[in-house]
Amino acid sequence: MYDxxxxxNSNILKDYLLKKYNLKENVTIEKGTISDVExxxxxxxxxxxxxKKTPMEIANEFSSLKFFGIKKIEVAPPGFLxxxxxxxxxxxxxxxxxxxxxxxxxxxxxxxxxxxxPTGPFNVVSGRAAAYGMALxxxxxxxxxxxxxxxxxNDAGRQVNIFANSIYKAYQKKYExxxxxxxxxxxxxxxxxxxxxxxxxxxxxxxxxxxxxxxxALKETNDTNKKFLKDIGLEFDIWFSEKSLYxxxxxxxxxxxxxxxxxxLYEKDNALFIKNTELGxxxxxxxxxxxxxxxxxxxxxxxxxxxxQRGFDRAINIWGPDHISxxxxxxxxxxxxxxxxxxxxxxxxxxxxxxxGGKKVTMSKRSGNYVTLKEVIDSVGxxxxxxxxxxxxxxxxxxxxxxxxxxxxxKSPIFYLQYMFARINGVILKANSLEEPRKITTLLNxxxxxxxxxxxxxxxxxxxxxxxxxxxxxxxxxxxxxEFHKFxxxxxxxxxxxxxxxxxxxxxxxxxxxxxxxxxxxxxxxRM
RNA sequence: GCGCCCAUGGCUCAGCUGGAUAGAGCAACGGACUUCUAAUCCGUAGGUCGCAGGUUCGAAUCCUGCUGGGCGUACCA
Numbered sequence: 001m002y003d004x005x006x007x008x009n010s011n012i013l014k015d016y017l018l019k020k021y022n023l024k025e026n027v028t029i030e031k032g033t034i035s036d037v038e039x040x041x042x043x044x045x046x047x048x049x050x051x052k053k054t055p056m057e058i059a060n061e062f063s064s065l066k067f068f069g070i071k072k073i074e075v076a077p078p079g080f081l082x083x084x085x086x087x088x089x090x091x092x093x094x095x096x097x098x099x100x101x102x103x104x105x106x107x108x109x110x111x112x113x114x115x116x117x118p119t120g121p122f123n124v125v126s127g128r129a130a131a132y133g134m135a136l137x138x139x140x141x142x143x144x145x146x147x148x149x150x151x152x153x154n155d156a157g158r159q160v161n162i163f164a165n166s167i168y169k170a171y172q173k174k175y176e177x178x179x180x181x182x183x184x185x186x187x188x189x190x191x192x193x194x195x196x197x198x199x200x201x202x203x204x205x206x207x208x209x210x211x212x213x214x215x216x217a218l219k220e221t222n223d224t225n226k227k228f229l230k231d232i233g234l235e236f237d238i239w240f241s242e243k244s245l246y247x248x249x250x251x252x253x254x255x256x257x258x259x260x261x262x263x264x265l266y267e268k269d270n271a272l273f274i275k276n277t278e279l280g281x282x283x284x285x286x287x288x289x290x291x292x293x294x295x296x297x298x299x300x301x302x303x304x305x306x307x308x309q310r311g312f313d314r315a316i317n318i319w320g321p322d323h324i325s326x327x328x329x330x331x332x333x334x335x336x337x338x339x340x341x342x343x344x345x346x347x348x349x350x351x352x353x354x355x356x357g358g359k360k361v362t363m364s365k366r367s368g369n370y371v372t373l374k375e376v377i378d379s380v381g382x383x384x385x386x387x388x389x390x391x392x393x394x395x396x397x398x399x400x401x402x403x404x405x406x407x408x409x410x411k412s413p414i415f416y417l418q419y420m421f422a423r424i425n426g427v428i429l430k431a432n433s434l435e436e437p438r439k440i441t442t443l444l445n446x447x448x449x450x451x452x453x454x455x456x457x458x459x460x461x462x463x464x465x466x467x468x469x470x471x472x473x474x475x476x477x478x479x480x481x482x483e484f485h486k487f488x489x490x491x492x493x494x495x496x497x498x499x500x501x502x503x504x505x506x507x508x509x510x511x512x513x514x515x516x517x518x519x520x521x522x523x524x525x526x527r528m
Numbered sequence: 529g530c531g532c533c534c535a536u537g538g539c540u541c542a543g544c545u546g547g548a549u550a551g552a553g554c555a556a557c558g559g560a561c562u563u564c565u566a567a568u569c570c571g572u573a574g575g576u577c578g579c580a581g582g583u584u585c586g587a588a589u590c591c592u593g594c595u596g597g598g599c600g601u602a603c604c605a
Contacts, residue, residue: 034548042547045585055585078585080548117605159605185604271603289603296605321599324532350533351598360598391553392541397534397598408540413553415567427564475542478552489569528567 002455005089006039008068013043016065021051029083031456037082038452044079055079087443090451094508095439097454099515102144109145110307111137113318114229115152118221119163120191120365122228122373124400125320125352130373131389132349133318134234134521135470142519143465148312151236155218156243156299162186164213171196171203187366195220228374232382233521242299251302252294255287255337264336274333281332300330301337308339316468317346324348347468349394355401371402380409383522387414390520391474413478414522420481421517422528423488424510428503431494437507442498446487447505453480454512470520477516484509 010027017023029041044058051058059075067073072084113133116126133149141147154160166187172178174196182188195217196203206212222239229235245251259265264275270290274297277284287298307315319327327346335341354363354371363370377385379402388409392398428434443451453476464472493502514524 033543037548040548045547048585076548078548154605157605269603273603286603291603293603295603299605321533323600323605325600325602326605327532348533348599353598388540395533396541399540404539408554411554411567416553419565419567423565423568430564471542475552478542482552485568486570488564489566492563494564528565 002093002459005069005085009070009083012065012067013041013062016062017047023047023050025050032082038085039083041081041083042079044081048079087448090448090455091440091443093455094451094505097457097508097512099457099512099519101142104146105144107145107313108148108311109140110148110150110310110312110315111140111318112150112152112316115154116225117154117159117365118218118225119159119187120189120221122225123363123365123370124354124373124376125363127373127376127385128349128352128389128398129318129320130229130232130234131386131521132394132470134386135390135473135519136316136318136465136468138519138521139461139465139470139473142461148238149234149236150238150240152303153222153239153241153243155222155241156246157296158293160214160218161210163192164210164217167192167195167199167213167217168203168209171200171209175200175204185366189365189367232377232386233523240303242303245299245302245306246294251306255298255301255305258337262336274336276329276332279332279335281328285329285333297326297329297333300326301333304330304334304339304344305337308334308337308343312343315344317344319346319348321348321351347394350397352398352400355399360399371400376402376405379406380412383414383418384409384412386521387412387474391471393469393471415528416485417477417481417513417517418522418525419528420484421510421513421524422526423485424506424513425526427493428507428510431499431503433503433507437504437511440501440504442501444487444491446483446490449483450480450487450509453483473516473520477513477520480513 006029010029013027014025017025017027025043025047027041027043029039032038032040044055044062048055048058053061056075056077056079059079059081062081063073063075067083069085069089070083071086074082074084076082111133114122114126114129116122122130137147137149162185166182169180169182169186170192172180174193195213198220199213199216202212202216203209226236226239256265259274264278265287266273266275266284271286272288273284274287275284285297286295287301288294304315323346331341331344334344352363353360354369355361356369361369373385380388388405389398391413440447456476460472460476464470491502493499493506496502517524
């Protein structure tokens, strides 16, 4: 409906220009940006020079053309043409409107996010990734993609050893009263003492406590985290273990042999390098260190080959800014395996900086200088926390201070959105009008402002997915909330002479609001 | 040094493929509950869109330079 309105009227202008002036021009009709202008085009301003007339002359000329679905057309200085639609279009649109998921488009997309080291509870930073990834996945799914939400568990490599070692030291300190020191880079936080408590008896029975801890502590942390995410409404389809890639030689050999065959592998200083310079990168990188360990890059290569082979059309990774340098490196390396560079898209969610006592501090699991996601959610609720992260664009840096966060979120704008649904629900219950909404036949001005926004729904979702910014949908829903609360304030529904009509209107609107809230990962409480 | 990101009212942020008076929320101030939830509504005040140039009929938006902040620039993950 929206599309056809735009398309038909653009074509009318396009055809006119071609016939009258022999001018081929791209015509855009956009949603209004000021006061109550519904749609507009700035075409006269753009072509004034080309056809040697003033913008106002051109606009006046256009205004006498016959457009489709237009109630009123208006010329505004310095050369805009404003369109107002006939009510029938709004009514038809509303009556046929629904937020049905698109038909499956037959394409598969993998969205990997959070993927925090399994060495402790999530910190707030992961909350940003969680909220963002969840919403983005839902939006893709809405548009017909088959979405696989994936979590990559970094359970191989050095970090895990350090983690196990640290727990063992905590155990020795606490239960054997030994005077051990934590090394630089080791974990020294309350969580490892918790684990030492949990596994105390098994540690004392074991003759290889480090190996044992690597297994059980990782599993414990992972299980806890998994359960936590489930509690806030996030369930991953796949938990992919990095370690599993090393369990057999299959993946390793494939990578090494392929690179060798393509002469992209060489040894230097006892380490194994990939010749990324041959692939368009600025330098070569180590795959296997001189001590025999494989690097993170090597695991990432295996992992993404695996993703590619699983048949996804697109793969999106949501990473933190500290991984920026790894993007090019990985993409270039993957081309050696016939994986196109645009297969993998990396979204960088910018920094969440922790403010403590008015100062920025570096969040670190090792030092214990961090705020857990659980603390935050326990204090303000998961909807308010999600809103906080989701309402900011991905590239925006966030300064996070627990104190001001708690204070601000008592009045979190999420309540403004949810309250809209609760109000609708209240009226429906009170009117005891529980049947499905029927068509409406009249249109109030305040209803029109709301429907105007509904009109834009599909284009907002599309834009939001294309830009990968769920925040656009939040801004959009806020606009609807503003219109709704005005409408609600000005129209008493129960007892109104148009009660039936108004009830049908808000019922349908309520369904919409609930769908959109859920799409973004929020709940839609029926009362508040 | 080089690369990526950020800079918009007191605070938190939208707007950025150039367009009409730069928008919200919080905080401040003044109004509205005998009414379907006032978690709401109405109003007032508050802005050299970091600075300086450039492109353009037109720049918060594009380009260049600069300043300030974050991150990265590993045989860390």
